[in-house]
Amino acid sequence: GAGVSQSPSNKVTEKGKDVELRCDPISGHTALYWYRQSLGQGLEFLIYFQGNSAPDKSGLPSDRFSAERTGGSVSTLTIQRTQQEDSAVYLCASSPILWGEQFFGPGTRLTVL
Amino acid sequence: DAKTTQPNSMESNEEEPVHLPCNHSTISGTDYIHWYRQLPSQGPEYVIHGLTSNVNNRMASLAIAEDRKSSTLILHRATLRDAAVYYCILRATMDSNYQLIWGAGTKLIIKP
Numbered sequence: 001g002a003g004v005s006q007s008p009s010n011k012v013t014e015k016g017k018d019v020e021l022r023c024d025p026i027s028g029h030t031a032l033y034w035y036r037q038s039l040g041q042g043l044e045f046l047i048y049f050q051g052n053s054a055p056d057k058s059g060l061p062s063d064r065f066s067a068e069r070t071g072g073s074v075s076t077l078t079i080q081r082t083q084q085e086d087s088a089v090y091l092c093a094s095s096p097i098l099w100g101e102q103f104f105g106p107g108t109r110l111t112v113l
Numbered sequence: 114d115a116k117t118t119q120p121n122s123m124e125s126n127e128e129e130p131v132h133l134p135c136n137h138s139t140i141s142g143t144d145y146i147h148w149y150r151q152l153p154s155q156g157p158e159y160v161i162h163g164l165t166s167n168v169n170n171r172m173a174s175l176a177i178a179e180d181r182k183s184s185t186l187i188l189h190r191a192t193l194r195d196a197a198v199y200y201c202i203l204r205a206t207m208d209s210n211y212q213l214i215w216g217a218g219t220k221l222i223i224k225p
Contacts, residue, residue, distance in 0.1 A: 006187065032214075042200060043157065045213045056210035091156055099204055100147070104156030 002026070004105035012111045013082055021077045021108045025094030032075050033040050033102060034067055035091040043091065049075060050098050061086075082112045116203045117216035124222045129190040137202030139181045140169050141169065145204040148186045150197040151218070157200065196223045207213060 005024045013019050028068055034046040045080050046059045049069040060066070064082075069075040089109050093102035125185045137146065147162040161168055161175045163184075168175040172189040188195055191202040198218040205214050 007121075042198075042217045045215060048211075048213075056212070058210075059212060093156070101159040101162075102149075104158065104171045107156055 004094055004103050006105040006108050007092075008108060009106065010109045010111075012113065013085060014113050016081055019110065020037045021079075021090050021092075021110070023073070023075045023077070023092030023094075023105060024048065025073060025092070026086045026096075026103055027073075029064055029094035029096050029103075031095045031098040031100070032069055033093045033095075034075070034077050036061075036091070037091060037107070038088045039103055046077070048098075057073065081109075082110075084112050086110060087112045116205055116214055117217045119199075119201050119219045122215070122220040125191050126224050127177070127193060128190055129192045131195070131221065133199050133201075133221065134185040135181065135185070135216065136183050137201070137203055140181050140203060141206065142181075143206055145203060146175065146181075146184050147202040147213070148173070148175065148199060149202065150195075150199045154198045161205075165184050174201065191221075191223050193225060196221055203219060217220075 007022045007079050011019055032049040035043045037043050047054050051072050052069045064080045067077045089107040091104055093104045095102045098106045143174050145162055147165050148160040149157040151157040161170055163175045163177055172196050176185045197204040198220050200218045201216045203211055
């Protein structure tokens, strides 16, 4: 079946603009996770959803970052007023149960000029 | 705060076993240990996870120290396709919520 998909695959934006990143999890997966990976670095955990609920938003880097999930499926990560330090690959993963085996998408490479 | 420590890189010969260490001295009793790997230009993929007992699956084995302050991922017979960055992760409880604490990863180099 289809895996986790993310769009766009690449996004180049100017400093100060808002961007929206989309994640389509595997159908039926109740949990969804967002990560950020800077060049040559490990993964930084941002937020997770159980259904449509995000119990803990403390991993988001700043209040410019927000995420939502609707219908227990698609999730969007929104970054307002982008800064150059936001440049990274943003990865989404889903799992059939919370904290179970995670299946990752290919990521969105965000470049802020 | 919970954290994991891994060597930056390791080398191994093809078709030999590989032991990838991870220290997590601040682990608490309810923290699970997960391992993922990331092949070049790909998203991470699940390898194995455990809590207290050693675990085996088709990909690898996970040996957890009795005090749980360290663990070792064992690849029984490395192939060139196992060359990747291996991440040791704690699923830690923080303020009644869970967080995933990813280590910096070990880059595994397989020599033919």
